Amino acid sequence: MRWLVTGGRGMFGTDLVELLHECGQEVVAVGSAECDIRSLDSVRATVDGFDVVVNGAAWTAVDDAETHEAEAFSVNAVGARNVALVAAETGTRMVHISTDYVFDGQACAPYEPDHPQNPRSAYGRTKAAGEWAIRATNPDALIVRTAWLYGAHGPNFVTTMRRLAGERDTLSVVDDQLGQPTWTRDLAAYVIALVEGGEQGGYHHGTSDGQVTWCGFTREIFRLSGWDPGRVQPCTTREFPRPAPRPAYSVLGHDHASLGPWEERLAAYLERARATATGGR
Ligand SMILES: NC(=O)c1ccc[n+]([C@@H]2O[C@H](COP(=O)([O-])OP(=O)(O)OC[C@H]3O[C@@H](n4cnc5c(N)ncnc54)[C@H](OP(=O)(O)O)[C@@H]3O)[C@@H](O)[C@H]2O)c1
Structure with missing residues (x-):
């Protein structure tokens, strides 16, 4: 299969491209300089000739989106729709990456894929609009x-907390938001499995199993790094205000084989990072 990855040099896109290479697949990665998804002409000039296009391109600056919603919309909604339209025109299977921020974060049980969207932030609104545009344009898209x-x-x-651990004796980390830390390489493997399995178009959830707060997540990063988790102190969202509202509950329900428990996957990520840093495998 020939794969095209937009946003192919972003955090997720780079891992997907690496994994596709390891699986012996043909893959082309494009950044915004080669394919600006806001432009239908640019997308038309790029997408033809591939079996699969994965749209990993997005405006991901969640806080900046509060004051630049139109710009975020042009990438996350118009851009996503452009990729969906051209994929439909050319018979290319599309995978689009979306976010827990399309939900309101007020639930107390995992959000199932068909749960109604109700975004609370500008970023979430633009990503939800992208989902709607894709569903309307290309129902076969994943x-x-x-x-x-x-x-x-x-x-x-993870990188930020590990850096701060070297700079401060103690850290205060938000302990009233729940979510599922997810390694981009695991998400990449999930995307490949969905496509290779010929999965139906529509919504799918790709996150690790379990749930934890940012504080609990940081304590596990410390523990696995050999540092005292007691250096990580809980604080509340109210004590750490941000421009964009954060969902209090961001746990997604899974309709497929799991990506694995978040603790186990974090350990695997840190192990791989250590091996890479020491030149091993
Ligand atoms: N990070 C998270 O925690 C998180 C959580 C939930 C969902 N997601 C979603 O996961 C996906 C991947 O996230 P990520 O963290 O890997 O993102 P990222 O590292 O910020 O990468 C996003 C990429 O999008 C590209 N891009 C931006 N504007 C573009 C445009 N107009 N045309 C084409 N490409 C453009 C950028 O490419 P250039 O550098 O070449 O400009 C960048 O490499 C996104 O859809 C995001 O919404 C992320």
């Missing part, structure tokens, strides 16, 4: 929602 991503190829929570 829309994979994920959350709390970390990986080797972009700024993320």
